[in-house]
Structure formats: structure tokens, C-alpha cells
Amino acid sequence: MNGTLDTIVADIAREMAEATDRGKVADYIAPLAAVSDKRFGIAVVEASGAVHVAGDADVPFSIQSVSKVFGFTLALGMVGDALWKRVGREPSGSAFNSIVQLETEQGIPRNPFINAGAIVVSDILLGRHEPREAIGEILRFVRGLAGDESILIDEKVAHAEEQTGFRNMALAQYMRAFGNIHHAVERPLGVYFHQCALAMSCRQLAMAGRYLMCGGVNPETGRTIISKQRTRRINAVMMTCGHYDGSGEFAYRVGLSGKSGVGGGILAVAPGVASIAVWSPGLNARGNSQLGTLALERLVQRTGWSVFDPA
Ligand code: GLN
Secondary structure (H helix, E strand, O other): OOOOHHHHHHHHHHHHHHOOOOOEEOOOOHHHHOOOOOOOEEEEEEOOOOEEEEEOOOOOEEOHHHHHHHHHHHHHHHHHHHHHHOOOOOOOOOOOOOOHHHHHOOOOOOOOOOHHHHHHHHHHHHOOOOHHHHHHHHHHHHHHHHOOOOOEEOHHHHHHHHHHOHHHHHHHHHHHHOOOOOOOOHHHHHHHHHHHOEEEOHHHHHHHOHHHHOOOEOOOOOOEOOOHHHHHHHHHHHHHHOOHHHHHHHHHHOOOEEEEOOOOEEEEEEOOOEEEEEEOOEEOOOOOEHHHHHHHHHHHHHHOOOOOOOO
16 A cells, blocks of 8 residues: 555545546536535545545535445345346446336346336335335434434435436336336335435445445444345445446446445445545536546555455
């Protein structure tokens, strides 16, 4: 490693503060459009428990699609491999909110990390529950993972998503026509929009991702969240599908499992080594954080943490 982690993380935050090409902040809902593109945060939690932060690491932001990791983990725990009857695990090569493949693939989304897949996962989480209960369960789950009861869902964001989520409604209705959504679409969509509206800081997100670095165990409580085998598989799907049609590029540049969101957050995992969260709201053409990706690329160059680097 070149320098101590504290220095590396501080250097990266300084470099990102000076960057001029910052991407474009999501503007499809007002609460996201209002966030400054000057923001940048990074938090690294090592397997030892040591935490390193810099920049806006304690400022909560809308985690959006990063939440798909937590919904997916919960659903796998609930229904196990039966989940794969309703969702695939191949990269889509198309945009996060694309509908095209659903027609030829009979309403089975390519993977749980595109919108269609996450809406099916929300439908699974509903089970026999009311949306309110399923949303409460997700919030409790994430708070438990992060060891932080102060994490909240931003109702303004959830409401704005509901008002403008016509594409997501179309995806849900279309999958319902194929029998792959089992409830009236408002129900899984309500769960999905609230899950996307979780507000978390980089520190909270990196803490919540610890089970993915620790073979499915929450290192704080010693509790098994999900089996080691399933954890390995979640990490695999994050690597191959976590950045939509930019997943190949992310694997090439960063070489870690990662999940992005349109709020500009990315959760990345180096198994056995570190859980990392970065946040910068400006997005690249694929809807992934421009500087978040660059920051992770530099972190991996300086630490050698890519899963493709020799240990
Ligand atoms: N709430 C957003 C949507 O459904 C999440 C998309 C994302 O983060 N890529 O469009």
C-alpha cells in the first residue's frame, strides 16, 4: 500500500474537490436536483473495524439503487433460491430502467439490480405483508446492519418518486401481465420507492455493507445475516450487474463488487478486506457516479484491493 489509509482517503477527497469534470446531477425529481455537485464523501471500513473517512462522509444522501442490495439480501433470506425463478442473474447491457428485454424474456428481469428486477424483489418482500410492514422491515434491517438507529427514509423523496415514476409503473404493469408481479402494482412500487428513498451517509453505508466483506456475518453483533455461499453470490451479481450497462467498465476500472445509485452513491466491497462507500452526485452517461467511480479507481490503485490483484 502506498501510504497509510488515512492519507490515501484524505488525498482522494482533496483530489475530488478539485476535479472539474463532475458529471451531471440527477434531475428527474426535485429533491435530487437540489443537491450540489460539489459534494464528495468517502468512508472505508476495514475488516479490523478501523474506519477512515474524508470529505462529506457524514452527510446523508439518497442511496437510491444502492438499496437494491439490501432488498435483494432480505428476499434471498426469505425465499432462498426460489427467487431465481422470477429474476435472472445476467448483466442486462441496457439502461437501469429499460423495458425492452422484458418482452422477449417473458417478464423475467435480467437481474435484481435493474429497476424491473428490484420491483420483483419488492413484490417478493411483500409476501403477505402490507407495504408499510415491508418498508419497516427493510428500514430495521438496514439500521441493524449499520448499527445505527438514526437512519431514516426521506418521505419527500419517496413521494416525488411516486409522483413521477411512470416508467417504473410501466415495468411493474408489464411484468404483472406476465404473472411475475403478484400484487396490485402500487404495493411493490410503494416498497421499492421507499427503499430507494433511504437517506444514509457514506459512513452508515460502508458500515451497512460490512456483512458483504465478512462472509455474511455482521461483525458488530456476530450474527449471520446470510450464508457465506449466498454472500459470495451477492458479491458476484454486484460485480457483474451492479452498474447496469456500465458494469463491465466498473469491473475494468475498479475490480470490486459495487452497487451504484442515481443519488451518486456507490457501495463497493473487497471481501475480507474492506467495505467502502463513496458519494458524489454528478453522474456519468450510464447513471453512475462520475467522481465516485474515479475515487474508487484511485483507492484500488493505491491499496491493491481489486479482487484481481494478487493478495
Ligand atoms: N429511484 C430510481 C428509479 O427507480 C432509482 C434508479 C437508480 O438509482 N439507478 O428510477
